[in-house]
Amino acid sequence: MFEIGLFSYLVIGLILFATGILVMIARKNIIAILLGIELILNAAALNFVAYSKYSVGNLDGHVFSLFIIVVAAAEAAVGLAIVIRFFQIKETAHIDDAVLLKN
Amino acid sequence: MNVNYISDLIAYMPELLVIGTMLLLLATEAFIKNCPKMVSYIVSFIGLGFAAISLLGTISNPAKTIFFDALIIDPFSSLMKLLIVVGTMVAIFLSYSSKDIYKSLKAEFLIMTVGIAVGGMLLASANNMLTFYLGIETLSILSYVAASMMKRNELSAEGGLKYALYGGITAGMMLYGMSHIYGLVGTLEFAGIGSYISEYSTEKLLILLPAFMLFFVGIGYKIAAVPFHMWAPDVYEGSPIPTTTFFSIVPKMAGIAALVRITFIFFNVDGGILQHTWIGVLSLLAALTMTVGNVAAVKQRSIKRLLAYSSISHAGVMMLGAVVISEVGVQAISFYAVVYLFMTAVAFYVLSHISDMNGNDHMERFSGLASRYPLMAILMSIALFSLAGLPPFAGFIAKFNILYALITKKYYVLAIVAVLNSLVSLYYYMRIVRVMVFGAPESTEAIIGFSKLNQAVILGLSIPIVLLGVYWNSLSMFVESASIIIR
Incomplete structure (x- = not known):
């Protein structure tokens, strides 16, 4: 049977990354675009943890992914606040x- | 491992002072009811002043790494941090009289800018990918807030929104690139990655190549290099003018410092295909950045947007200095950065007071300035001439240094592109000067912003532009002593 290893995680990371990029290109709703950004950040975090466990052997990747989670939360908070301000002014x-x- | 936190903390003193200033500002705003705005300003100036003094005092110290090699304190990073602190003070002083920053939000503006300065300082001395990422994010997240500072203003909200979306996307791509670099190299340290690049075979480096390109997205976004520059004019135009002044100085300095450090540490020894690709991409993007910035600036009516495009093209010139991986290039960049700070500050100060008076910043608002405020018109012209790189002023020496550095490594094409761009930029800067000198004044109403104090400050900021154009030797000696990069 196929064993779950580094490769599986990297493929999932790649799929998450591609999905995030697609979402940002295809969706017109700002909230959806913010969700796409979160997908990309999580793809990176997953890669870090997978590499740290299977190939590198030090804990730097784990620490990095913790930081990614914290920063992503801060970024989402500020991003949503700005979207709310935009919505209050434009009602969309x-x-x-x-x-x-432009120009 | 030898842990000596006290000595690490002492080396980290400037940043600690800036962080302390930010916390103190938060505390005064939160706990003192009806605290006069003056208090916040005095607090921030004293704090930043002490940080600047401590940076000046330690600027010639030999390079050392602190906090388990997470940060590197060397003369180059100290110089860049000094510029960041001074740039923050410049923006803060402008915000005091600017109408764009509403009275009730002045303290918030101070907190944001000082916070961004902390992020910039972290980025300027980052020595591994984690601190690099944290620096970029501290810089970015607070910048989104600073850009959308004007409540109920559509342009400001839109600018902040675009900034946040672009920033999030590029940070995500950079992180994805970093994760693969980490996986392949096995370390987060820049030095470790650098030795990997110099040792490993071409096939392994080819795998790293896409990861490095993604990594570059993050830096390119921060200095608004060309394919990632789309946010810059919009954000600069939408933001209140003190924020725009701040954005065109501080994040740019930090980004350039990070770019120089990365290029230096990764590619100082021959790195084979990776090095060639990186240098190729960098020089192509630098040329494009200069050209796109200048060409787009030509047809602008809003001076704020024009200066935004001009700052994009100046970032391109500074990138040229990073293409030349040598001491000469770093010195040229440091000199350019010092001069750029003063030129930009003067241009934005004059713009801000005129825009406050009229409610917009279109080119016609400058008409007849020479007959009403001759001193201001002369200083603005000096700043613009210097930005265009005309001989008697410091901008010329700065551009000349970059060109010299390019020629030492035989990048003739890039040098020619830079000179041609200088000519294009001359055209649109001269348009402003022409309007100021030959246009008829629109009204006789006094411009409130040009008070005695503000005029004196603008005069003081423009003195270095003239002096450094003539006595440039002292600064280049200073820069020379400050830009020795270790590996």
Whole structure:
């Protein structure tokens, strides 16, 4: 049978990363784009932990992934606050309505 | 392992002072009711002043790594941190009289900018990927808030939103690249990665290549290098002017410092294919950054946006210094950074007071400034001439140093691109000067922002532009002593 090892985790990480990029490109809702960012951050965190366990053998990757979780939370908090401010002014959370600043 | 926290903390003193200032500002705002704004300003100036003094005192100390090699304190990082602290003070002083930062939010602005300075200092002395990431994120997350500082202003909210989304995406991509670098190399330390690059075979380095490109996304975003520059004009235009001043100085210095350090540590010895790709990408992007910034600036009507594009092109020039992996390049970058701070500060100060008066920052608002405020018009012209790189001023010496560094490594094409870009930039800077000198004044109303104190400060900020254009030797000696990078 196929054994779960480093490779499986890396594939999952890649899928998460690609999904995150796709979500950010395809979705027009700002909240969905923020979710896409979270997916990418989690892909990186998963990679760090997997590498740390299977190939590298030191704990740097674990520490790094803890930091990623903390920073992602802070970033999401600030990002959502800004989206709320945008929503209060524009009454929409659609990225195509952010068109005042151009050229 | 030899742990000596006390000596580490002493070496980390400037950052501790800035962090202490931020906490003190938070405390005064939270616990003292109806605290006069003046108190916050005095607190922040004293704190940042002490940090600047302690940086000046330690700038020539030999390089050392602290906190288990997580941070490196060397002359180059100290110089960049000094610029970050001074840039923060410049922005803070501007915010005192600016109408863009509302009265009730002045203390918040101080807290944010001082916090961003902490992140910038962390980034400037980062010596492994974790501190690098933390520095970038501290810088970014607080910047989102600072950009959307104007409540109920559509432009500001939109600018902050775009900044947050771009920042999140690029930080994610950078992290993904970092995770693969970590997995392949097995360490987070820059030095370890550098020795891996110099030792391993081409096949292994080829696997690292995409990871390194993703890693570059994060830095490129922070200094607004070309494919990742789209956020910069929008954010700069949407933000209140003191924030824009701050953004065009502090995060840029930190990003350039990080770029120089990474390029130096990873690729100082011949790194084979990885080094060639990195240098190739870097020089291509530097050329593109200069060109796109300058060409886009030509047709701008809003001066804020024009200066935003011009700051993109200046970041491109500074990247050129990083392409030349040598002492000369680092010295050129340090000199450029010092001069750039003063030029940008003067231009934004004058812009801010005029924009406060009129409610917008279109080019026509400058018309006839020379007949109404001759001193201000002259200083603004000096700053613009210097930004364009004309001879009697410091901007020329700075550009010349970069070109010299390029020529020592025989990058002739890049040097020619840089000179041509300087010509393009001359055109749009001269448009502002023409409007100031030959335009008819729009109104006779006095510009409140140009009080005696503010004029004196603008004069003081522009003195280095003139002096360094003539007596540039002293600064380049200082920079020379400050930019010896260890490996």
